[in-house]
Amino acid sequence: MLPFLEENKDLLKYSSFHTPATARHFFELRDKSDIEKLPDISRFAQAHDLPIVFLGSGTNVVFAFETFEGVIVRNMLKWVEYIQNTVRVAGGELVSPLSLQVSERQESSLFGKWIGLPGTVGGAVAGNAGCFGFEAKDAALEVSIFDIGTGQYISLRNSELDFSYRHSLLKENPDWFLVDAIFRTDLVSDDTTDPRTFRSGKQPGGFTCGSFFRNPPGDSAGRLIDQVGLKGHRIGGVKISELHANFFVNDEKGTHKDILALRDLAKQKVREMFGVELQEEARIIENR
Ligand SMILES: Cc1cc2nc3c(=O)[nH]c(=O)nc-3n(C[C@H](O)[C@H](O)[C@H](O)COP(=O)(O)OP(=O)(O)OC[C@H]3O[C@@H](n4cnc5c(N)ncnc54)[C@H](O)[C@@H]3O)c2cc1C
Structure with missing residues:
Protein backbone atom coordinates (compact mmCIF):
# COMPACT_ATOMS: atom_id res chain seq x y z
CA MET A 1 0.00 0.00 0.00
CA MET A 76 -6.25 20.71 -6.65
CA LEU A 77 -3.05 22.13 -8.18
CA LYS A 78 -3.23 25.89 -8.51
CA TRP A 79 -1.09 28.52 -10.18
CA VAL A 80 -1.76 31.40 -12.55
CA GLU A 81 0.95 33.29 -14.42
CA TYR A 82 0.25 36.06 -16.92
CA ILE A 83 2.84 36.50 -19.67
CA GLN A 84 2.00 39.28 -22.17
CA ASN A 85 -1.25 38.26 -23.89
CA THR A 86 -1.30 34.76 -22.44
CA VAL A 87 -1.98 33.06 -19.13
CA ARG A 88 -0.40 29.83 -17.94
CA VAL A 89 -2.79 28.19 -15.53
CA ALA A 90 -2.74 24.98 -13.49
CA GLY A 91 -5.24 22.25 -14.34
CA GLY A 92 -6.80 22.46 -10.87
CA GLU A 93 -7.65 26.17 -11.13
CA LEU A 94 -11.36 26.93 -11.33
CA VAL A 95 -12.41 28.24 -14.73
CA SER A 96 -15.01 30.78 -13.63
CA PRO A 97 -12.83 32.95 -11.32
CA LEU A 98 -10.04 32.74 -13.91
CA SER A 99 -12.44 33.95 -16.55
CA LEU A 100 -13.51 36.86 -14.34
CA GLN A 101 -9.86 37.75 -13.73
CA VAL A 102 -9.00 37.70 -17.44
CA SER A 103 -12.03 39.79 -18.33
CA GLU A 104 -11.00 42.40 -15.75
CA ARG A 105 -7.63 42.70 -17.50
CA GLN A 106 -9.00 42.70 -21.06
CA GLU A 107 -12.11 44.66 -21.98
CA SER A 108 -14.86 42.65 -23.78
CA SER A 109 -12.77 39.50 -23.36
CA LEU A 110 -14.10 36.37 -25.05
CA PHE A 111 -12.72 34.53 -22.04
CA GLY A 112 -15.41 36.28 -19.98
CA LYS A 113 -17.96 33.90 -21.53
CA TRP A 114 -16.67 31.26 -19.11
CA ILE A 115 -17.83 33.24 -16.07
CA GLY A 116 -20.23 30.86 -14.33
CA LEU A 117 -18.89 27.73 -16.08
CA PRO A 118 -18.33 25.19 -13.27
CA GLY A 119 -15.19 23.05 -13.07
CA THR A 120 -11.44 23.18 -13.45
CA VAL A 121 -9.13 24.02 -16.33
CA GLY A 122 -8.21 20.29 -16.59
CA GLY A 123 -11.85 19.30 -17.01
CA ALA A 124 -12.50 22.15 -19.45
CA VAL A 125 -9.58 21.23 -21.71
CA ALA A 126 -10.26 17.46 -21.51
CA GLY A 127 -13.88 17.97 -22.56
CA ASN A 128 -13.37 21.09 -24.71
CA ALA A 129 -15.95 22.80 -22.52
CA GLY A 130 -17.75 25.72 -24.02
CA CYS A 131 -20.62 28.14 -23.77
CA PHE A 132 -21.87 31.26 -25.50
CA GLY A 133 -19.68 30.63 -28.52
CA PHE A 134 -16.42 30.12 -26.66
CA GLU A 135 -14.76 26.70 -26.29
CA ALA A 136 -11.42 25.66 -24.78
CA LYS A 137 -10.09 25.07 -28.28
CA ASP A 138 -10.51 28.77 -29.18
CA ALA A 139 -8.00 29.98 -26.61
CA ALA A 140 -5.78 27.01 -25.66
CA LEU A 141 -2.33 27.50 -27.21
CA GLU A 142 -0.47 24.68 -25.55
CA VAL A 143 -0.94 22.20 -22.72
CA SER A 144 1.50 20.39 -20.49
CA ILE A 145 0.62 16.77 -19.79
CA PHE A 146 2.20 14.32 -17.40
CA ASP A 147 1.99 10.74 -18.66
CA ILE A 148 1.68 8.70 -15.47
CA GLY A 149 2.53 5.48 -17.31
CA THR A 150 5.93 6.67 -18.59
CA GLY A 151 6.60 9.39 -15.99
CA GLN A 152 7.33 11.83 -18.84
CA TYR A 153 6.04 15.33 -19.51
CA ILE A 154 4.52 15.98 -22.95
CA SER A 155 3.83 19.38 -24.42
CA LEU A 156 1.03 19.53 -26.99
CA ARG A 157 -0.07 22.46 -29.13
CA ASN A 158 -3.68 23.22 -29.93
CA SER A 159 -3.53 21.54 -33.35
CA GLU A 160 -2.25 18.33 -31.72
CA LEU A 161 -5.11 18.02 -29.23
CA ASP A 162 -7.77 16.83 -31.68
CA PHE A 163 -10.38 19.20 -30.25
CA SER A 164 -13.98 18.77 -31.36
CA TYR A 165 -17.42 19.13 -29.76
CA ARG A 166 -16.87 18.23 -26.06
CA HIS A 167 -13.83 16.17 -27.01
CA SER A 168 -10.04 16.32 -26.90
CA LEU A 169 -7.24 13.77 -27.17
CA LEU A 170 -7.05 13.68 -23.36
CA LYS A 171 -10.31 11.72 -23.35
CA GLU A 172 -8.60 8.95 -25.32
CA ASN A 173 -5.52 8.72 -23.11
CA PRO A 174 -6.39 7.70 -19.54
CA ASP A 175 -2.71 8.02 -18.49
CA TRP A 176 -2.53 11.71 -19.44
CA PHE A 177 -2.80 14.09 -16.53
CA LEU A 178 -3.22 17.72 -17.56
CA VAL A 179 -0.73 19.74 -15.49
CA ASP A 180 -1.32 23.19 -16.93
CA ALA A 181 -2.48 25.03 -20.02
CA ILE A 182 -1.52 28.25 -21.76
CA PHE A 183 -4.44 30.30 -23.07
CA ARG A 184 -4.45 33.48 -25.08
CA THR A 185 -6.20 36.28 -23.26
CA ASP A 186 -6.46 38.83 -26.06
CA LEU A 187 -9.55 37.43 -27.84
CA VAL A 188 -12.50 39.81 -27.76
CA SER A 189 -16.23 39.35 -28.17
CA ASP A 190 -18.86 41.80 -29.42
CA ASP A 191 -21.65 39.82 -27.71
CA THR A 192 -22.63 41.74 -24.59
CA THR A 193 -24.89 39.05 -23.04
CA ASP A 194 -23.92 38.48 -19.41
CA PRO A 195 -23.47 34.70 -19.07
CA ARG A 196 -24.55 34.82 -15.41
CA THR A 197 -27.93 36.36 -16.21
CA PHE A 198 -28.50 33.84 -19.01
CA ARG A 199 -27.64 30.85 -16.83
CA SER A 200 -29.78 31.93 -13.89
CA GLY A 201 -32.85 32.28 -16.14
CA LYS A 202 -32.44 29.15 -18.30
CA GLN A 203 -30.66 26.56 -16.17
CA PRO A 204 -31.68 25.03 -12.84
CA GLY A 205 -29.45 25.28 -9.78
CA GLY A 206 -28.85 22.49 -7.30
CA PHE A 207 -27.05 19.19 -7.67
CA THR A 208 -26.64 18.60 -11.41
CA CYS A 209 -23.91 17.96 -13.96
CA GLY A 210 -25.16 20.51 -16.47
CA SER A 211 -26.15 19.09 -19.85
CA PHE A 212 -26.47 15.35 -19.39
CA PHE A 213 -26.49 14.45 -23.11
CA ARG A 214 -24.56 15.84 -26.04
CA ASN A 215 -26.67 17.71 -28.57
CA PRO A 216 -27.28 15.53 -31.64
CA PRO A 217 -26.14 17.18 -34.90
CA GLY A 218 -28.47 20.06 -35.76
CA ASP A 219 -30.75 19.49 -32.77
CA SER A 220 -30.86 19.89 -29.02
CA ALA A 221 -31.08 17.00 -26.56
CA GLY A 222 -33.21 19.18 -24.26
CA ARG A 223 -35.78 19.78 -27.01
CA LEU A 224 -36.06 16.05 -27.76
CA ILE A 225 -36.45 15.10 -24.08
CA ASP A 226 -39.06 17.83 -23.69
CA GLN A 227 -40.96 16.55 -26.79
CA VAL A 228 -41.18 13.00 -25.38
CA GLY A 229 -42.88 14.45 -22.31
CA LEU A 230 -40.19 13.85 -19.71
CA LYS A 231 -39.80 17.39 -18.39
CA GLY A 232 -40.27 17.19 -14.62
CA HIS A 233 -40.23 13.38 -14.64
CA ARG A 234 -38.78 11.92 -11.44
CA ILE A 235 -37.17 8.61 -10.57
CA GLY A 236 -36.33 8.30 -6.87
CA GLY A 237 -34.49 11.42 -5.74
CA VAL A 238 -33.58 12.68 -9.22
CA LYS A 239 -35.74 14.54 -11.70
CA ILE A 240 -35.50 15.99 -15.18
CA SER A 241 -35.62 19.74 -14.71
CA GLU A 242 -38.79 21.59 -15.67
CA LEU A 243 -36.60 24.53 -16.68
CA HIS A 244 -34.22 22.65 -19.00
CA ALA A 245 -34.94 19.05 -20.03
CA ASN A 246 -31.27 18.17 -20.56
CA PHE A 247 -30.53 18.88 -16.90
CA PHE A 248 -31.02 16.09 -14.36
CA VAL A 249 -31.30 17.44 -10.82
CA ASN A 250 -30.67 15.45 -7.67
CA ASP A 251 -33.00 17.34 -5.35
CA GLU A 252 -34.13 14.56 -3.01
CA LYS A 253 -30.98 12.70 -1.99
CA GLY A 254 -31.02 10.46 -5.05
CA THR A 255 -28.45 7.85 -6.01
CA HIS A 256 -26.54 7.03 -9.17
CA LYS A 257 -29.15 4.32 -9.83
CA ASP A 258 -31.85 7.01 -10.09
CA ILE A 259 -29.67 8.99 -12.53
CA LEU A 260 -28.96 5.95 -14.70
CA ALA A 261 -32.62 4.88 -14.72
CA LEU A 262 -33.63 8.39 -15.89
CA ARG A 263 -30.89 8.30 -18.50
CA ASP A 264 -32.13 4.93 -19.82
CA LEU A 265 -35.71 6.17 -19.93
CA ALA A 266 -34.81 9.38 -21.78
CA LYS A 267 -32.70 7.43 -24.28
CA GLN A 268 -35.45 4.86 -24.87
CA LYS A 269 -38.22 7.44 -25.37
CA VAL A 270 -36.13 9.61 -27.70
CA ARG A 271 -35.05 6.55 -29.69
CA GLU A 272 -38.66 5.35 -30.04
CA MET A 273 -40.11 8.72 -31.03
CA PHE A 274 -37.29 10.25 -33.09
CA GLY A 275 -34.92 7.37 -33.96
CA VAL A 276 -32.11 9.39 -32.36
CA GLU A 277 -29.54 7.72 -30.08
CA LEU A 278 -28.64 10.21 -27.34
CA GLN A 279 -25.01 10.11 -26.19
CA GLU A 280 -23.93 11.10 -22.69
CA GLU A 281 -21.94 14.29 -22.34
CA ALA A 282 -21.26 13.54 -18.67
CA ARG A 283 -18.64 10.87 -18.04
CA ILE A 284 -20.21 7.78 -16.47
CA ILE A 285 -17.52 6.33 -14.21
CA GLU A 286 -18.16 2.65 -13.53
CA ASN A 287 -16.29 -0.23 -12.00
CA ARG A 288 -14.68 -2.57 -14.49
C1 LIG B 1 -24.64 23.82 -13.64
C2 LIG B 1 -23.67 23.31 -14.68
C3 LIG B 1 -23.58 23.97 -15.89
C4 LIG B 1 -22.68 23.53 -16.88
N1 LIG B 1 -22.60 24.21 -18.06
C5 LIG B 1 -21.70 23.80 -18.98
C6 LIG B 1 -21.56 24.53 -20.21
O1 LIG B 1 -22.20 25.55 -20.45
N2 LIG B 1 -20.65 24.07 -21.12
C7 LIG B 1 -19.90 22.96 -20.89
O2 LIG B 1 -19.08 22.59 -21.76
N3 LIG B 1 -20.02 22.26 -19.74
C8 LIG B 1 -20.89 22.65 -18.78
N4 LIG B 1 -21.00 21.95 -17.62
C9 LIG B 1 -20.18 20.74 -17.41
C10 LIG B 1 -18.86 21.03 -16.69
O3 LIG B 1 -18.88 22.28 -16.08
C11 LIG B 1 -17.68 21.00 -17.65
O4 LIG B 1 -17.65 19.79 -18.35
C12 LIG B 1 -16.36 21.19 -16.90
O5 LIG B 1 -15.36 21.54 -17.84
C13 LIG B 1 -15.91 19.97 -16.12
O6 LIG B 1 -14.79 20.32 -15.33
P1 LIG B 1 -14.46 19.49 -14.00
O7 LIG B 1 -13.21 20.02 -13.41
O8 LIG B 1 -15.63 19.46 -13.11
O9 LIG B 1 -14.20 18.06 -14.61
P2 LIG B 1 -14.63 16.63 -14.01
O10 LIG B 1 -16.12 16.51 -14.01
O11 LIG B 1 -13.94 16.46 -12.71
O12 LIG B 1 -14.01 15.69 -15.09
C14 LIG B 1 -14.51 15.71 -16.42
C15 LIG B 1 -13.56 14.92 -17.34
O13 LIG B 1 -12.30 15.60 -17.40
C16 LIG B 1 -11.25 14.73 -17.01
N5 LIG B 1 -10.25 15.53 -16.28
C17 LIG B 1 -10.45 16.43 -15.28
N6 LIG B 1 -9.29 16.96 -14.88
C18 LIG B 1 -8.32 16.37 -15.62
C19 LIG B 1 -6.88 16.48 -15.67
N7 LIG B 1 -6.21 17.32 -14.87
N8 LIG B 1 -6.21 15.73 -16.57
C20 LIG B 1 -6.88 14.88 -17.40
N9 LIG B 1 -8.21 14.72 -17.40
C21 LIG B 1 -8.92 15.46 -16.53
C22 LIG B 1 -11.91 13.69 -16.11
O14 LIG B 1 -11.15 12.49 -16.07
C23 LIG B 1 -13.25 13.53 -16.79
O15 LIG B 1 -13.13 12.66 -17.89
C24 LIG B 1 -21.87 22.38 -16.62
C25 LIG B 1 -21.96 21.73 -15.38
C26 LIG B 1 -22.83 22.19 -14.41
C27 LIG B 1 -22.87 21.48 -13.07
Whole structure:
Protein backbone atom coordinates (compact mmCIF):
# COMPACT_ATOMS: atom_id res chain seq x y z
CA MET A 1 0.00 0.00 0.00
CA LEU A 2 1.22 3.51 -0.75
CA PRO A 3 1.39 5.70 2.38
CA PHE A 4 -0.04 8.78 0.64
CA LEU A 5 -3.19 7.06 -0.66
CA GLU A 6 -6.37 7.52 1.35
CA GLU A 7 -8.57 4.45 1.68
CA ASN A 8 -12.36 4.22 1.41
CA LYS A 9 -12.74 7.92 0.74
CA ASP A 10 -16.22 9.40 0.88
CA LEU A 11 -16.88 11.01 -2.53
CA LEU A 12 -20.27 12.60 -1.80
CA LYS A 13 -18.91 16.15 -2.13
CA TYR A 14 -16.64 15.37 -5.07
CA SER A 15 -19.30 15.26 -7.74
CA SER A 16 -21.78 18.03 -8.43
CA PHE A 17 -24.55 15.39 -8.38
CA HIS A 18 -23.80 14.72 -4.71
CA THR A 19 -24.68 11.03 -4.90
CA PRO A 20 -23.36 8.69 -2.22
CA ALA A 21 -20.14 6.94 -3.32
CA THR A 22 -16.73 5.98 -1.98
CA ALA A 23 -13.36 5.28 -3.57
CA ARG A 24 -11.27 2.33 -2.44
CA HIS A 25 -8.15 4.49 -3.05
CA PHE A 26 -7.93 8.26 -3.31
CA PHE A 27 -5.21 10.84 -3.85
CA GLU A 28 -5.44 14.61 -3.97
CA LEU A 29 -2.71 16.68 -5.62
CA ARG A 30 -2.20 19.88 -3.64
CA ASP A 31 1.43 20.71 -4.35
CA LYS A 32 3.37 20.61 -7.61
CA SER A 33 5.74 18.00 -6.12
CA ASP A 34 2.73 15.66 -5.76
CA ILE A 35 2.98 15.06 -9.54
CA GLU A 36 6.06 12.94 -8.83
CA LYS A 37 3.86 10.53 -6.88
CA LEU A 38 1.70 9.74 -9.92
CA PRO A 39 4.06 7.12 -11.46
CA ASP A 40 4.02 5.25 -8.11
CA ILE A 41 0.23 5.31 -8.18
CA SER A 42 0.31 4.04 -11.77
CA ARG A 43 2.59 1.13 -10.82
CA PHE A 44 0.44 0.34 -7.77
CA ALA A 45 -2.69 0.34 -9.93
CA GLN A 46 -1.08 -1.87 -12.57
CA ALA A 47 0.15 -4.35 -9.96
CA HIS A 48 -3.38 -4.68 -8.55
CA ASP A 49 -5.17 -4.36 -11.89
CA LEU A 50 -7.00 -1.20 -10.80
CA PRO A 51 -8.23 1.68 -12.98
CA ILE A 52 -7.16 5.28 -12.26
CA VAL A 53 -9.54 8.17 -12.87
CA PHE A 54 -8.52 11.85 -12.83
CA LEU A 55 -11.02 14.23 -11.31
CA GLY A 56 -11.30 17.99 -11.30
CA SER A 57 -14.39 19.49 -9.66
CA GLY A 58 -16.55 16.51 -10.65
CA THR A 59 -19.09 18.72 -12.43
CA ASN A 60 -19.30 16.49 -15.49
CA VAL A 61 -19.26 13.00 -14.01
CA VAL A 62 -21.61 10.39 -12.61
CA PHE A 63 -20.13 8.13 -9.95
CA ALA A 64 -21.94 4.99 -11.14
CA PHE A 65 -20.87 2.78 -8.25
CA GLU A 66 -21.17 2.44 -4.51
CA THR A 67 -17.44 1.81 -4.06
CA PHE A 68 -15.00 2.51 -6.87
CA GLU A 69 -12.52 -0.36 -7.04
CA GLY A 70 -9.67 1.78 -8.28
CA VAL A 71 -7.89 5.07 -7.61
CA ILE A 72 -9.50 8.48 -7.88
CA VAL A 73 -6.88 11.21 -8.35
CA ARG A 74 -8.33 14.65 -7.62
CA ASN A 75 -6.52 17.69 -8.93
CA MET A 76 -6.25 20.71 -6.65
CA LEU A 77 -3.05 22.13 -8.18
CA LYS A 78 -3.23 25.89 -8.51
CA TRP A 79 -1.09 28.52 -10.18
CA VAL A 80 -1.76 31.40 -12.55
CA GLU A 81 0.95 33.29 -14.42
CA TYR A 82 0.25 36.06 -16.92
CA ILE A 83 2.84 36.50 -19.67
CA GLN A 84 2.00 39.28 -22.17
CA ASN A 85 -1.25 38.26 -23.89
CA THR A 86 -1.30 34.76 -22.44
CA VAL A 87 -1.98 33.06 -19.13
CA ARG A 88 -0.40 29.83 -17.94
CA VAL A 89 -2.79 28.19 -15.53
CA ALA A 90 -2.74 24.98 -13.49
CA GLY A 91 -5.24 22.25 -14.34
CA GLY A 92 -6.80 22.46 -10.87
CA GLU A 93 -7.65 26.17 -11.13
CA LEU A 94 -11.36 26.93 -11.33
CA VAL A 95 -12.41 28.24 -14.73
CA SER A 96 -15.01 30.78 -13.63
CA PRO A 97 -12.83 32.95 -11.32
CA LEU A 98 -10.04 32.74 -13.91
CA SER A 99 -12.44 33.95 -16.55
CA LEU A 100 -13.51 36.86 -14.34
CA GLN A 101 -9.86 37.75 -13.73
CA VAL A 102 -9.00 37.70 -17.44
CA SER A 103 -12.03 39.79 -18.33
CA GLU A 104 -11.00 42.40 -15.75
CA ARG A 105 -7.63 42.70 -17.50
CA GLN A 106 -9.00 42.70 -21.06
CA GLU A 107 -12.11 44.66 -21.98
CA SER A 108 -14.86 42.65 -23.78
CA SER A 109 -12.77 39.50 -23.36
CA LEU A 110 -14.10 36.37 -25.05
CA PHE A 111 -12.72 34.53 -22.04
CA GLY A 112 -15.41 36.28 -19.98
CA LYS A 113 -17.96 33.90 -21.53
CA TRP A 114 -16.67 31.26 -19.11
CA ILE A 115 -17.83 33.24 -16.07
CA GLY A 116 -20.23 30.86 -14.33
CA LEU A 117 -18.89 27.73 -16.08
CA PRO A 118 -18.33 25.19 -13.27
CA GLY A 119 -15.19 23.05 -13.07
CA THR A 120 -11.44 23.18 -13.45
CA VAL A 121 -9.13 24.02 -16.33
CA GLY A 122 -8.21 20.29 -16.59
CA GLY A 123 -11.85 19.30 -17.01
CA ALA A 124 -12.50 22.15 -19.45
CA VAL A 125 -9.58 21.23 -21.71
CA ALA A 126 -10.26 17.46 -21.51
CA GLY A 127 -13.88 17.97 -22.56
CA ASN A 128 -13.37 21.09 -24.71
CA ALA A 129 -15.95 22.80 -22.52
CA GLY A 130 -17.75 25.72 -24.02
CA CYS A 131 -20.62 28.14 -23.77
CA PHE A 132 -21.87 31.26 -25.50
CA GLY A 133 -19.68 30.63 -28.52
CA PHE A 134 -16.42 30.12 -26.66
CA GLU A 135 -14.76 26.70 -26.29
CA ALA A 136 -11.42 25.66 -24.78
CA LYS A 137 -10.09 25.07 -28.28
CA ASP A 138 -10.51 28.77 -29.18
CA ALA A 139 -8.00 29.98 -26.61
CA ALA A 140 -5.78 27.01 -25.66
CA LEU A 141 -2.33 27.50 -27.21
CA GLU A 142 -0.47 24.68 -25.55
CA VAL A 143 -0.94 22.20 -22.72
CA SER A 144 1.50 20.39 -20.49
CA ILE A 145 0.62 16.77 -19.79
CA PHE A 146 2.20 14.32 -17.40
CA ASP A 147 1.99 10.74 -18.66
CA ILE A 148 1.68 8.70 -15.47
CA GLY A 149 2.53 5.48 -17.31
CA THR A 150 5.93 6.67 -18.59
CA GLY A 151 6.60 9.39 -15.99
CA GLN A 152 7.33 11.83 -18.84
CA TYR A 153 6.04 15.33 -19.51
CA ILE A 154 4.52 15.98 -22.95
CA SER A 155 3.83 19.38 -24.42
CA LEU A 156 1.03 19.53 -26.99
CA ARG A 157 -0.07 22.46 -29.13
CA ASN A 158 -3.68 23.22 -29.93
CA SER A 159 -3.53 21.54 -33.35
CA GLU A 160 -2.25 18.33 -31.72
CA LEU A 161 -5.11 18.02 -29.23
CA ASP A 162 -7.77 16.83 -31.68
CA PHE A 163 -10.38 19.20 -30.25
CA SER A 164 -13.98 18.77 -31.36
CA TYR A 165 -17.42 19.13 -29.76
CA ARG A 166 -16.87 18.23 -26.06
CA HIS A 167 -13.83 16.17 -27.01
CA SER A 168 -10.04 16.32 -26.90
CA LEU A 169 -7.24 13.77 -27.17
CA LEU A 170 -7.05 13.68 -23.36
CA LYS A 171 -10.31 11.72 -23.35
CA GLU A 172 -8.60 8.95 -25.32
CA ASN A 173 -5.52 8.72 -23.11
CA PRO A 174 -6.39 7.70 -19.54
CA ASP A 175 -2.71 8.02 -18.49
CA TRP A 176 -2.53 11.71 -19.44
CA PHE A 177 -2.80 14.09 -16.53
CA LEU A 178 -3.22 17.72 -17.56
CA VAL A 179 -0.73 19.74 -15.49
CA ASP A 180 -1.32 23.19 -16.93
CA ALA A 181 -2.48 25.03 -20.02
CA ILE A 182 -1.52 28.25 -21.76
CA PHE A 183 -4.44 30.30 -23.07
CA ARG A 184 -4.45 33.48 -25.08
CA THR A 185 -6.20 36.28 -23.26
CA ASP A 186 -6.46 38.83 -26.06
CA LEU A 187 -9.55 37.43 -27.84
CA VAL A 188 -12.50 39.81 -27.76
CA SER A 189 -16.23 39.35 -28.17
CA ASP A 190 -18.86 41.80 -29.42
CA ASP A 191 -21.65 39.82 -27.71
CA THR A 192 -22.63 41.74 -24.59
CA THR A 193 -24.89 39.05 -23.04
CA ASP A 194 -23.92 38.48 -19.41
CA PRO A 195 -23.47 34.70 -19.07
CA ARG A 196 -24.55 34.82 -15.41
CA THR A 197 -27.93 36.36 -16.21
CA PHE A 198 -28.50 33.84 -19.01
CA ARG A 199 -27.64 30.85 -16.83
CA SER A 200 -29.78 31.93 -13.89
CA GLY A 201 -32.85 32.28 -16.14
CA LYS A 202 -32.44 29.15 -18.30
CA GLN A 203 -30.66 26.56 -16.17
CA PRO A 204 -31.68 25.03 -12.84
CA GLY A 205 -29.45 25.28 -9.78
CA GLY A 206 -28.85 22.49 -7.30
CA PHE A 207 -27.05 19.19 -7.67
CA THR A 208 -26.64 18.60 -11.41
CA CYS A 209 -23.91 17.96 -13.96
CA GLY A 210 -25.16 20.51 -16.47
CA SER A 211 -26.15 19.09 -19.85
CA PHE A 212 -26.47 15.35 -19.39
CA PHE A 213 -26.49 14.45 -23.11
CA ARG A 214 -24.56 15.84 -26.04
CA ASN A 215 -26.67 17.71 -28.57
CA PRO A 216 -27.28 15.53 -31.64
CA PRO A 217 -26.14 17.18 -34.90
CA GLY A 218 -28.47 20.06 -35.76
CA ASP A 219 -30.75 19.49 -32.77
CA SER A 220 -30.86 19.89 -29.02
CA ALA A 221 -31.08 17.00 -26.56
CA GLY A 222 -33.21 19.18 -24.26
CA ARG A 223 -35.78 19.78 -27.01
CA LEU A 224 -36.06 16.05 -27.76
CA ILE A 225 -36.45 15.10 -24.08
CA ASP A 226 -39.06 17.83 -23.69
CA GLN A 227 -40.96 16.55 -26.79
CA VAL A 228 -41.18 13.00 -25.38
CA GLY A 229 -42.88 14.45 -22.31
CA LEU A 230 -40.19 13.85 -19.71
CA LYS A 231 -39.80 17.39 -18.39
CA GLY A 232 -40.27 17.19 -14.62
CA HIS A 233 -40.23 13.38 -14.64
CA ARG A 234 -38.78 11.92 -11.44
CA ILE A 235 -37.17 8.61 -10.57
CA GLY A 236 -36.33 8.30 -6.87
CA GLY A 237 -34.49 11.42 -5.74
CA VAL A 238 -33.58 12.68 -9.22
CA LYS A 239 -35.74 14.54 -11.70
CA ILE A 240 -35.50 15.99 -15.18
CA SER A 241 -35.62 19.74 -14.71
CA GLU A 242 -38.79 21.59 -15.67
CA LEU A 243 -36.60 24.53 -16.68
CA HIS A 244 -34.22 22.65 -19.00
CA ALA A 245 -34.94 19.05 -20.03
CA ASN A 246 -31.27 18.17 -20.56
CA PHE A 247 -30.53 18.88 -16.90
CA PHE A 248 -31.02 16.09 -14.36
CA VAL A 249 -31.30 17.44 -10.82
CA ASN A 250 -30.67 15.45 -7.67
CA ASP A 251 -33.00 17.34 -5.35
CA GLU A 252 -34.13 14.56 -3.01
CA LYS A 253 -30.98 12.70 -1.99
CA GLY A 254 -31.02 10.46 -5.05
CA THR A 255 -28.45 7.85 -6.01
CA HIS A 256 -26.54 7.03 -9.17
CA LYS A 257 -29.15 4.32 -9.83
CA ASP A 258 -31.85 7.01 -10.09
CA ILE A 259 -29.67 8.99 -12.53
CA LEU A 260 -28.96 5.95 -14.70
CA ALA A 261 -32.62 4.88 -14.72
CA LEU A 262 -33.63 8.39 -15.89
CA ARG A 263 -30.89 8.30 -18.50
CA ASP A 264 -32.13 4.93 -19.82
CA LEU A 265 -35.71 6.17 -19.93
CA ALA A 266 -34.81 9.38 -21.78
CA LYS A 267 -32.70 7.43 -24.28
CA GLN A 268 -35.45 4.86 -24.87
CA LYS A 269 -38.22 7.44 -25.37
CA VAL A 270 -36.13 9.61 -27.70
CA ARG A 271 -35.05 6.55 -29.69
CA GLU A 272 -38.66 5.35 -30.04
CA MET A 273 -40.11 8.72 -31.03
CA PHE A 274 -37.29 10.25 -33.09
CA GLY A 275 -34.92 7.37 -33.96
CA VAL A 276 -32.11 9.39 -32.36
CA GLU A 277 -29.54 7.72 -30.08
CA LEU A 278 -28.64 10.21 -27.34
CA GLN A 279 -25.01 10.11 -26.19
CA GLU A 280 -23.93 11.10 -22.69
CA GLU A 281 -21.94 14.29 -22.34
CA ALA A 282 -21.26 13.54 -18.67
CA ARG A 283 -18.64 10.87 -18.04
CA ILE A 284 -20.21 7.78 -16.47
CA ILE A 285 -17.52 6.33 -14.21
CA GLU A 286 -18.16 2.65 -13.53
CA ASN A 287 -16.29 -0.23 -12.00
CA ARG A 288 -14.68 -2.57 -14.49
C1 LIG B 1 -24.64 23.82 -13.64
C2 LIG B 1 -23.67 23.31 -14.68
C3 LIG B 1 -23.58 23.97 -15.89
C4 LIG B 1 -22.68 23.53 -16.88
N1 LIG B 1 -22.60 24.21 -18.06
C5 LIG B 1 -21.70 23.80 -18.98
C6 LIG B 1 -21.56 24.53 -20.21
O1 LIG B 1 -22.20 25.55 -20.45
N2 LIG B 1 -20.65 24.07 -21.12
C7 LIG B 1 -19.90 22.96 -20.89
O2 LIG B 1 -19.08 22.59 -21.76
N3 LIG B 1 -20.02 22.26 -19.74
C8 LIG B 1 -20.89 22.65 -18.78
N4 LIG B 1 -21.00 21.95 -17.62
C9 LIG B 1 -20.18 20.74 -17.41
C10 LIG B 1 -18.86 21.03 -16.69
O3 LIG B 1 -18.88 22.28 -16.08
C11 LIG B 1 -17.68 21.00 -17.65
O4 LIG B 1 -17.65 19.79 -18.35
C12 LIG B 1 -16.36 21.19 -16.90
O5 LIG B 1 -15.36 21.54 -17.84
C13 LIG B 1 -15.91 19.97 -16.12
O6 LIG B 1 -14.79 20.32 -15.33
P1 LIG B 1 -14.46 19.49 -14.00
O7 LIG B 1 -13.21 20.02 -13.41
O8 LIG B 1 -15.63 19.46 -13.11
O9 LIG B 1 -14.20 18.06 -14.61
P2 LIG B 1 -14.63 16.63 -14.01
O10 LIG B 1 -16.12 16.51 -14.01
O11 LIG B 1 -13.94 16.46 -12.71
O12 LIG B 1 -14.01 15.69 -15.09
C14 LIG B 1 -14.51 15.71 -16.42
C15 LIG B 1 -13.56 14.92 -17.34
O13 LIG B 1 -12.30 15.60 -17.40
C16 LIG B 1 -11.25 14.73 -17.01
N5 LIG B 1 -10.25 15.53 -16.28
C17 LIG B 1 -10.45 16.43 -15.28
N6 LIG B 1 -9.29 16.96 -14.88
C18 LIG B 1 -8.32 16.37 -15.62
C19 LIG B 1 -6.88 16.48 -15.67
N7 LIG B 1 -6.21 17.32 -14.87
N8 LIG B 1 -6.21 15.73 -16.57
C20 LIG B 1 -6.88 14.88 -17.40
N9 LIG B 1 -8.21 14.72 -17.40
C21 LIG B 1 -8.92 15.46 -16.53
C22 LIG B 1 -11.91 13.69 -16.11
O14 LIG B 1 -11.15 12.49 -16.07
C23 LIG B 1 -13.25 13.53 -16.79
O15 LIG B 1 -13.13 12.66 -17.89
C24 LIG B 1 -21.87 22.38 -16.62
C25 LIG B 1 -21.96 21.73 -15.38
C26 LIG B 1 -22.83 22.19 -14.41
C27 LIG B 1 -22.87 21.48 -13.07
